Amino acid sequence: MPPDTPRSTSTRRPAAAPRRQAAGPDAATIHHGIRRDHSEETAQDYVEAIAALIQQSNEARAVDLARKLGVSHVTVVRRVARLVEQGYVTSEPYRAIFLTDKGRALAEECTVRHETVLAFLLAVGVPAAAAERDAEGIEHHVSPETLEAMNGFLKRNS
């Protein structure tokens, strides 16, 4: 095994200060948070989609959800089971899916945020098609502070 790779610089810690050496302030914390959110993102997507379906057909069927989200009905069914556990939706065997109060609240919140992000992107000059696409992804990573900044911007430029 040729020891060619330079292993020197600042790699081995002096055995005394084992943690927190050269890296940034708390980059790990940020990534941690992102990962935690990941699970909630899906929940939000589902709840939002369910709310949309209910609004347009009075009920949300698993098939429609599957189509809307682009996954198989099996995936939907399993995810919905978890949403039931988390208290976002109710679902009886072979019946449609409905939102609980908690679910409705989340959907409402998500929808508002989605609208804001979309309006903001459009206001900044993003073409409609791209704005719609990006809003889907961005909305889950917008903190209250950023949301407020977006709203401020929209208010100023209206």
Add this chain to the structure above:
Amino acid sequence: MPPDTPRSTSTRRPAAAPRRQAAGPDAATIHHGIRRDHSEETAQDYVEAIAALIQQSNEARAVDLARKLGVSHVTVVRRVARLVEQGYVTSEPYRAIFLTDKGRALAEECTVRHETVLAFLLAVGVPAAAAERDAEGIEHHVSPETLEAMNGFLKRNS
């Protein structure tokens, strides 16, 4: 099983037009794209982190990566193995991790995008702490069009 749930409205398709009924234009496609990206997000995070480590220590060790990303070294090792397969990095047993040309290119691209998003958020009035956090999540969902809009905004307001 009481058949109480209202199943009527617009649910059953007329057997003739089995697909694409009431739903939006192609919402599924959007979600599909988002999901596909998910895997690339991680790759980008890793490549970006590796580039940062190399810049500050001339090499990226698995431990440092693990610390930076807030995961165990095992997770890093496994992910890095896939990055090797994808041609983003090189890695010899018990040695540090280095970027290939492809990896360097991706890192460069990600870094630029990250900087742009961050600068943009700040320019729009998002507090620094929130901007840093949100940029991490948002950068992966910014299309070229949106990136260009952000750059345009920054140019106009400088």
Add this chain to the structure above:
DNA sequence: CAAAAAATGTAGCTTCGACTACATTTGGAA
């Protein structure tokens, strides 16, 4: 009303990220 179609449910497989626990290698110190 009965048959067929559509929707839902269930079983089981795959991939991926994340972890703990334990083994092995490396490199710096004693």
Add this chain to the structure above:
DNA sequence: TTCCAAATGTAGTCGAAGCTACATTTTTTG
């Protein structure tokens, strides 16, 4: 030079998201 701590590697588990295939129930339709 030997020993030890830190870094890496390996094995095996878990949960979640995806899927296909097949079973069951509901709803439409002939």
